[in-house]
Amino acid sequence: MDLITQWLSWMPNLTPGLGVSLQLTGLSLLFGFPFGLLLAVMAEAKLAPLQWISFLFVEVGRGLPALVLLYLLYFSLPDAGITLTSLTTAVIALSWNAGAYASEYFRAGIASVPLGQKEAALTSGLRGWTGFRLIILPQALRISTPPLAGLAVMMFQGSALAFVIAVPELMSKAFEIGSITFQYLSVYVLTAVIYGSITLVFLGLVKIVEWRLGRHLQRN
Template identity: 70%
Template sequence: MDILTDWIEWFPRVYPGVLVSLQLTGLSLLFGMPLGLILAVMAETRFQPFKWASFLIVEIGRGLPALVLLYMLYFSLPEVGVTLTSMVTAVIALSWSTGAYASEYFRAGLAAVPNGQREAALTSGLDGWNGFRHIILPQALRISTPPLASLAVLTFQASALAFMIAVPELMSKAFEISSTTFKYLSVYVFVAFIYGILTIIFLALTTLLEKYLNRHMQR
């Protein structure tokens, strides 16, 4: 079949783009998830400057589309003397967006931990940070895992937007091939197939993580 022959021929050309997409996704999750947890904790504190800082960062990250964040950082910052590479810009923008959404999931997870668990931590002598780290946080993470897993998949899919600022990821490689072969349908079906396979792998890994957390919490 001609289409399979084309896909086999194109794969070495799109493979570097797949690696860049995975690298961009990994870095965005590596920075975005901890940022979301920090923002969630800041939002729950009684220290008002922390609460307002968290509110501002989250609302900007959730209110602006990821593409707008990409453009704002990549094209606007040079006007104030700050120039970032396209990859660094993409990581910052997607981490910001990921962190903003993750913070809401973390907040929901923290709020879902029964008050009895908090009281048990206090009676066990685990107050403050120790109680939070050993009792509250593990349960909140288990509760937050399913929506965070979906967010990780969305972050991977959003990495395609980095094509707009010249990051050489998967969509960029697809555009290069389609521009020379003019086989737009075959090229973009091929890319959709790759995104679909990687998304399934992401979901499988997050399912395994959720099962691990459930077993850990039941011990």
């Protein structure tokens, strides 16, 4: 059996795992990005308790490897009487990780908003949350979009870590095929090709987003 034929015979078994990987990535970003924005807003708040809570979540989320977070939540939550599925646990861990990094991008975006825009909001009577929501936040989100898109690519790649807690994602399916056929090199090369191909598509979309945002900023 030639290599291409072999790969095609494995694809029906790998495709469901790829679907789980994409689902895990999507859910992690769906929850992680809003969580990161919340942490960024809390970090910019004037209340010290909110700043410390944000600091705690960000430093733990960034300081601990995603693999450690997965193990920590998967094996410690049952001891606390909380039983979650492996997929739910993976979503929580990766969302925390994504949110911690996204918060720094959001904070950088907020800090990059020109001072004149902030002063204009004040002179227009848009103070506090109203001015932040209508004037500062839209510009900060536009500035933060390219690095957040890059983070999305990293989260897709990081979804392979969920294999260690028995989430039936792409790497898990590849391992199952390898354990049956003993063709580990071939199946892992195919898995790498799949990850690489989707990553290249994501990176292409990131470049398009950066180009469009660059043109928009030039017009303004």
